[in-house]
Amino acid sequence: MTTGMNDGRQAETERRRTRVRAAILAARNEGTPLTAAAIARTARVDRTFLYRHRELLDILHTVAREPAPPSGSTTAATHASLQADLANAGARSARLAVRVHQLEERLSRALGEEIWNSSGLRAPGDVAELTRRITHLEQANVELGRMLEERQSELDAARAANRDLTRALNQRE
Numbered sequence: 001m002t003t004g005m006n007d008g009r010q011a012e013t014e015r016r017r018t019r020v021r022a023a024i025l026a027a028r029n030e031g032t033p034l035t036a037a038a039i040a041r042t043a044r045v046d047r048t049f050l051y052r053h054r055e056l057l058d059i060l061h062t063v064a065r066e067p068a069p070p071s072g073s074t075t076a077a078t079h080a081s082l083q084a085d086l087a088n089a090g091a092r093s094a095r096l097a098v099r100v101h102q103l104e105e106r107l108s109r110a111l112g113e114e115i116w117n118s119s120g121l122r123a124p125g126d127v128a129e130l131t132r133r134i135t136h137l138e139q140a141n142v143e144l145g146r147m148l149e150e151r152q153s154e155l156d157a158a159r160a161a162n163r164d165l166t167r168a169l170n171q172r173e
Helices: 002-030 036-043 049-052 052-064 080-119 127-172
Strands: none
Touching: 002 036, 002 052, 036 049, 049 052, 052 080, 052 127
8 A cells, every 4th residue: 555655646746847847848838938937937836846857957947047048939949040141151251251351451551541640751651743833843943944044145245345445445555
């Protein structure tokens, strides 16, 4: 008779364990809280039942630490879908790496130009205006050189005439 009672108690304990496991899985899938009190209430057992059966409490804590499945999704991800997700993530990573490289290049050029400008070593911004001014001054210089040659030849002619007149005056006396 004692064996029958023990068997009945063990069977009831096993049914409670099954209800607790089912409650843990249901709570995980539904996104409801995974606490000892909530699971005990759902499984219709006393909370101390979970503490007396450490393996059930360990299962509860393990499931609570796992990430929750996506809401509204009860199907597991297939190997092919995970590979597709991985390929998409790899392609996105490659695109982002190219974009980062482009942005680094632009930043490098901008910073280099800023440093070059602030150093005072770069050519002035109005190079075209300065080039026009230099050309104008060179033309004026050529014109002034031509005028100087004309004045020099006139001066030489005036000196020669002056010498001739002075010689002519000196010979009359």
